[in-house]
Amino acid sequence: MKNRGIQVLAAAAVAALLLLVLFFLVKTKRLQVNRLIVSPRDTVGVDLSEYQAEVDMDTLAGQGVSFIYMKATEGSGYTDSRFSQNWENAERSGIPAGAYHFFSFDSPGKMQAENYIRTVGSLDGKLIPAVDVEYYADKRSNPPDSAELAKELRDFLDALEAEYHVKPMIYCPREIYEKYIAPYFDEYPRWIRSVYYPAQFEAGSRWVIWQYCDTGRLDGYVGGEKNIDLNVLRRGIDLRSLTVGEDDGSGK
Structure with a gap:
């Protein structure tokens, strides 16, 4: 014994x-467990910004990239320096593309929406607008008040919905979702970040796009940032349901 x-x-x-x-x-x-889960039959995309510098959309598409989200704006006055060229190149290549906004906790939501709408213009035939809500600078140790952030984010989302007639998609990590998004905006399409564990561990099936890797390496861009974020569309959802003018944009 x-x-x-x-x-x-x-x-x-x-x-x-x-x-x-x-x-x-x-x-x-x-x-990277997530890379073992995502299969060749999944609809894989990337998100990018000026950090990837010049991007060859055809080269990305040739490596299995089926859609792209690119940073357009941040706060009430900043525009990504590569957005216009990336937007035009995506249009020329025919790859489905969407534009996202990095939400500032320090600017009025309406002014941020005006910045996005002014910069992006029409989204007919493009993927639904998206907003990236995450901590930056010292905001994790000095977080905004939930109710105040909810008001400004609501103003932003309402303005985009009035302009484009679709519900924007919200990108956020779990810590932001639980504190700021779930109590106020759970009806919006969700783009989750979960680079360590499968999406099911983070959100079950309550997501539309899953950012499953932030250390991807592909050919087709020449910026100082060598990594690129990899995303996958939830199985059972068609990109057409996330295209402005094709569906209600809910992705549900």
Whole structure:
């Protein structure tokens, strides 16, 4: 009995050690479980900004990229320096494209919406607008008030919905979703970030697009940032349901 007890303890210790090693490999991205889950039959896309500099859309498409979201604006006055060229190149290549806005906690939502609408213009035939809501600078240690952020984000979303007649999609990590999005905006299409674990662990099936990797490497861009974010469309959803003028934009 004593020997058996020692064996059980030893087995438990080995199992715990293996779990710690697995956790370390996942958290340091040496083991990227998500890449094993996403299959060639999935609809894969990328999101990019000026950090990728000049982008060859045809080269990306040739590597299986089926859609692109590109940064257009940030706050009430900033425009991504590569947006116009990326937008034109995507139009020329025929790859489905959408434009996203990086939401500032320091600017009125209506002014941010005006910046986006002025910069992007018509979205007919394009993917629905998206807004990126995440902590930046010191905002994690000095977070905005939930009700105040909800008001400004509501103003932003309402303005875009009035302009484009679709519900914008909200991109956010889990910490933002739980504190700011779920209590106020759970009816909006959700673009989740979960680069360590499968989307089902983060959100079940309540997502439209999943950013599953932020260390992707592809040919077709020459910026100082060598990595590119990889995304996948939830199975059962067609890109046409996320296209302005094709559907209600809900992706549901």
